[in-house]
Amino acid sequence: DTGVSQDPRHKITKRGQNVTFRCDPISEHNRLYWYRQTLGQGPEFLTYFQNEAQLEKSRLLSDRFSAERPKGSFSTLEIQRTEQGDSAMYLCASNEPGQGLKETQYFGPGTRLLVL
Amino acid sequence: EDKVVQSPLSLVVHEGDTVTLNCSYEVTNFRSLLWYKQEKKAPTFLFMLTSSGIEKKSGRLSSILDKKELFSILNITATQTGDSAVYLCAVGAQGAQKLVFGQGTRLTINP
Numbered sequence: 001d002t003g004v005s006q007d008p009r010h011k012i013t014k015r016g017q018n019v020t021f022r023c024d025p026i027s028e029h030n031r032l033y034w035y036r037q038t039l040g041q042g043p044e045f046l047t048y049f050q051n052e053a054q055l056e057k058s059r060l061l062s063d064r065f066s067a068e069r070p071k072g073s074f075s076t077l078e079i080q081r082t083e084q085g086d087s088a089m090y091l092c093a094s095n096e097p098g099q100g101l102k103e104t105q106y107f108g109p110g111t112r113l114l115v116l
Numbered sequence: 117e118d119k120v121v122q123s124p125l126s127l128v129v130h131e132g133d134t135v136t137l138n139c140s141y142e143v144t145n146f147r148s149l150l151w152y153k154q155e156k157k158a159p160t161f162l163f164m165l166t167s168s169g170i171e172k173k174s175g176r177l178s179s180i181l182d183k184k185e186l187f188s189i190l191n192i193t194a195t196q197t198g199d200s201a202v203y204l205c206a207v208g209a210q211g212a213q214k215l216v217f218g219q220g221t222r223l224t225i226n227p
Contacts, residue, residue: 003158
């Protein structure tokens with residue numbers, strides 16, 4: 001399967017701990033996105049990379065959140081000092097530059113985080 | 117601020133019925149509207165719409181966009197239990213890469 005992959009699929013942590021999630025995009029896609037989805041809501045944009053450059057960050061991305069894409073391939077999203085409100089599904093998506101259907105973002109299976 | 121509103125939020129029908137899901141939007145410099153289907157995992161792409169009045173069709177699913185009235189509909193005919201999912205509508209704006217999603221419509225098809 002050459003789709004977007006995410007690891008881990010599930011994470012349970014205690015409040016105050018740090019967690020890190022990984023996303024591997026579709027190999028020819030140079031754009032990568034992180035979204036957060038809470039129960040009963042649609043995904044909300046967090047941040048976007050083109051190659052290794054982080055080009056946009058949502059105001060939802062507090063100082064406790066940091067994302068990297070050091071070599072322009074996989075990306076990591078770290079949450080420091082987790083809070084119960086961070087419990088959500090964290091989705092990664094990727095696409096290639098271009099017009100029309102090339103813009104379509106393809107999503108990974110997500111990492112479901114539960115903060116106790 | 118860009119906004120997407122979907123209705124209804126929840127819908128329960130019987131197998132074989134036809135359903136229409138609605139998506140209205142407010143976005144500065146509209147570029148595209150996308151529909152996704154989400155079961156218990158990743159949203160999977162259904163359609164991308166950029167022009168008014170041109171119906172996109174895939175099997176029993178079809179969708180159309182009205183850029184004047186700022187809405188789109190997703191139709192599913194002869195529904196099957198496998199159509200049960202959350203259907204998400206999202207819009208993209210010119211000059212921005214992010215998608216803005218609606219809350220989704222949870223569709224349940226009973227046998």
